[in-house]
Amino acid sequence: MTSNGAFTVVIKSTLRAVCDAGPIIHLDELNCLDLLIDFQEILLCDRVWKEVRRYRPLALKDSDLSFTLLPGGIPGNLPLLTMCQIFMLDAGETETLSLMEKNPQAIFLTDDASARLVAEQMGFKVHGTIGILLRSIRRRQRKPEEVIQILIDIPLKSTLYIKSSLLGEIILRTKGEFDL
Amino acid sequence: MKTIQTQIPEQVYKKAIALVREGWFRDEKEIFSEAIRRFLDTHRPELMEKFIRDDVEWGLHGGD
Numbered sequence: 001m002t003s004n005g006a007f008t009v010v011i012k013s014t015l016r017a018v019c020d021a022g023p024i025i026h027l028d029e030l031n032c033l034d035l036l037i038d039f040q041e042i043l044l045c046d047r048v049w050k051e052v053r054r055y056r057p058l059a060l061k062d063s064d065l066s067f068t069l070l071p072g073g074i075p076g077n078l079p080l081l082t083m084c085q086i087f088m089l090d091a092g093e094t095e096t097l098s099l100m101e102k103n104p105q106a107i108f109l110t111d112d113a114s115a116r117l118v119a120e121q122m123g124f125k126v127h128g129t130i131g132i133l134l135r136s137i138r139r140r141q142r143k144p145e146e147v148i149q150i151l152i153d154i155p156l157k158s159t160l161y162i163k164s165s166l167l168g169e170i171i172l173r174t175k176g177e178f179d180l
Numbered sequence: 181m182k183t184i185q186t187q188i189p190e191q192v193y194k195k196a197i198a199l200v201r202e203g204w205f206r207d208e209k210e211i212f213s214e215a216i217r218r219f220l221d222t223h224r225p226e227l228m229e230k231f232i233r234d235d236v237e238w239g240l241h242g243g244d
Contacts, residue, residue: 015244087222088215107244114222116231127235134239166229170236177240 013139015107016041018099019067021051021092022111022160026129028059029158030150035136036065043103045072045095072098080122087114100124111160129160134174144178 017039024044027033036042044052044067052059060067072095075081080101084094093115100108100119108119111128119126127135133150136142142150151171154160174180196211205211 013244088218113228113231114219117222117227126231127238128231130232131235131239131242134236135242138240138242162232163225163229166232170232173236174240 013038013040015039016043016103016105018043018096018103018106018108019048020096020108020110020112020115021048021055023109023129023132024048024052024059025056026111026158026160027132028056028063029160030129030133030153032133032136032142032150033059033063033065035132035141038136038139038141039107041068042066043068043070043099043106045070045092045099047072047092047095051092070099072096074098075101077101077122080118083118083121087118089115089118097122097124130162130170134170137174137178144174144180148174148180 017036019036019042024033024036027035042065046069049060049067049069072092075084075094075098080097081094084097089097089112093110093112096108096110097115097119100106100122104124106125108116108124108126109128109132110116110119110126116126116128130151133142133147137144137147148171151167151174154162154167155164193208196205196208199205199211200208205214
């Protein structure tokens with residue numbers, strides 16, 4: 001609710017997301033898994049589902065999020081399959097990219113550099129945990145101060161590894177953007 | 181050459197040994213060394229930094 005008593009309605013994004021295990025695990029570690037609610041649909045392959053269930057069993061159980069589980073399979077596109085092999089992507093990443101192949105308009109969420117490189121080469125739109133966190137300000141899911149605190153907490157609370165100087169730069173940039 | 185000690189999943193080790201037995205590699209050390217080299221090739225710091233910077237731009241100013 002705004003200061004004049006009016007409600008601000010934020011319409012859910014029309015974006016569909018195909019998600020690798022990394023962002024789900026990292027967002028859950030940071031108590032931010034709810035940020036994915038903003039996406040129209042979140043597609044997961046079986047293998048990623050199992051990986052998340054293994055590392056963060058409560059993430060999928062307690063969450064209000066609904067995931068669409070789909071069989072991943074091997075990419076039918078030969079260049080994509082070859083790149084997955086050259087870049088030694090694991091089975092979860094390969095199956096997730098196979099889902100992207102079938103849903104090319106979706107956004108691919110991953111924190112793995114190799115998977116991201118392959119996805120970008122295929123022309124897919126790709127982002128990771130940092131992008132989702134910062135996007136939550138723009139999408140009015142979190143206040144800038146909250147996101148800055150979450151960014152500060154990353155080395156302490158999550159297994160997302162990011163160079164400390166770069167993280168510091170991102171925090172400063174975010175503060176600057178919102179005059180904090 | 182540097183010698184390191186680490187732990188890897190049993191299944192990964194078995195697959196590496198199978199490759200050696202089949203004659204594709206001299207020994208398991210060669211496999212792990214090659215695997216790390218390839219991993220480092222695809223995880224260049226400047227590339228990872230670029231990805232994060234792209235994320236920041238999208239997060240703060242994306243149009244979706």
